[in-house]
Amino acid sequence: MYISAFPDGGRWLRGNLHAHTTLSDGTVPPGEQAADYRAMGYDFLSVTDHNTMNRLRELNREDFLILPGWERDIPYGKFKCLHVVGQFAADYPLDTFSRPKGNPDAMSMQDLLDEMNGDNVFITLAHPVWSRMEPEEVRALQGYHAIEVFNTGTERLCHAGRADLLWDMLLREKRKVYAVACDDTHGKTEESDRFGGWVMVKADALTAESVLRALTAGHFYATQGPEIHSFVIEDGRVTVDCSPCEEVHLVTWPPRGKSVYSTDGHSLTHVECPLKGGETYVRAECVDAVGHTAWSQPIWLE
Ligand SMILES: [Zn+2]
Ligand SMILES: [Zn+2]
Structure with a gap:
């Protein structure tokens, strides 16, 4: 028996799957955000502004890709919520995914996930500890590919960015859920939430379709630095x-x-x-x- 976590072919691509810009509550405009990540050696960035999907094709370069994405949310009470990050293929129609915030009276957590799911979609359960999700809430949800095992922003904000215990809980139950490390970028200062966690993806090419294919196949690892x-x-x-x-x-x-x-x-x-x-x-x-x-x-x- 021989099982390798990564395919032989392809190339390693470094990317951040969770970032906000001035298109929602971030402080850095999309163009500057993309340029800064590219300058730090990233190959791709998913701009995942809150409840709005923007393709930002004009920011693509030969050596840098914007992976279309967004983050959606439902608040539950004063201190609890569900946030979900999704990445989509480059040709997805924007109007399909430009819907308002989830309304807890009209939509369950599972409804939100079902609405985002589909072909060529990669869905991650964002910062479940910061969201104060209970283990049974994490367990009950179906249809996400990954969980943020490390989220730089919520870790630096209030030590709520780690989720390895919840991840292993799912794995013990034979759930096929991957781990993502990401920034959840909002700001731009030295102590801010940039360049702290990312994924290394082994993909055929620097295209949204190739990166999505590699992500959904699990051909990647999450890291804060080690390779x-x-x-x-x-x-x-x-x-x-x-x-x-x-x-x-x-x-x-x-x-x-x-x-x-x-x-x-x-x-x-x-x-x-x-x-x-x-x-x-x-x-x-x-x-x-x-x-x-x-x-x-x-x-x-x-
Ligand atoms: Zn969030
Ligand atoms: Zn976020």
């Missing part, structure tokens, strides 16, 4: 190749996985571990010397 070069299961052994890291954690279930640490100042770049048997999924977290993490997608084992 995952390969993640493979072969003949009952897990192999992870990464940029120099101090910790590599293999998270599994029902057996409880294993953590590996650097020794004697030798960082880890290659980790091999036998499976214990009976795992339904295996995922890797690689942590570097400054505490930044990269999250692989799970490899599911039947």
Whole structure:
């Protein structure tokens, strides 16, 4: 048995799947936002303004892509809400997706997801901890491809940007949900919410269709900095190749996985571990010397 998390072909593309601009409540205009991300080495940016979808084709460059997207929401009481981020193919008609804010009296959380779902769509449950979603609310929703395992903006705002516990809860229940790291960009100061978390996507080309295809196939990882070069299961052994890291954690279930640490100042770049048997999924977290993490997608084992 040989399972690789990434395809052999294609190229790595760096992208932020969650960003606001002056088209909603962000402080940076779309053109400046795109230019800043491009200057930081990003290949694509999804501008996901609140309840409005904008294609922004004029900001595309030969080496930079705007992936059309938006964020939608339903408030639930004073402190609880649901926010969902979606990316769409470049040729989606805008009027299909320019609908007003979800109304909790008229629309359930599942209605909102159902309305956004469709072909060539990638849907992410945004910052569930900041939204103060209960585990049973996260569990009850169907039809999202990913959960934000790390959201820079809500983490820096009030330490509410991490969701690995909720993600593993879903994975233990055999849900096929991927992890995304993103910025949820609103501002532009040094302590702001830019360039803190992103995805590395292995795609055929820098087009919206290729990136969406790679995302929905799970051909990507989430990161705050470390790189995952390969993640493979072969003949009952897990192999992870990464940029120099101090910790590599293999998270599994029902057996409880294993953590590996650097020794004697030798960082880890290659980790091999036998499976214990009976795992339904295996995922890797690689942590570097400054505490930044990269999250692989799970490899599911039947
Ligand atoms: Zn949000
Ligand atoms: Zn947002």
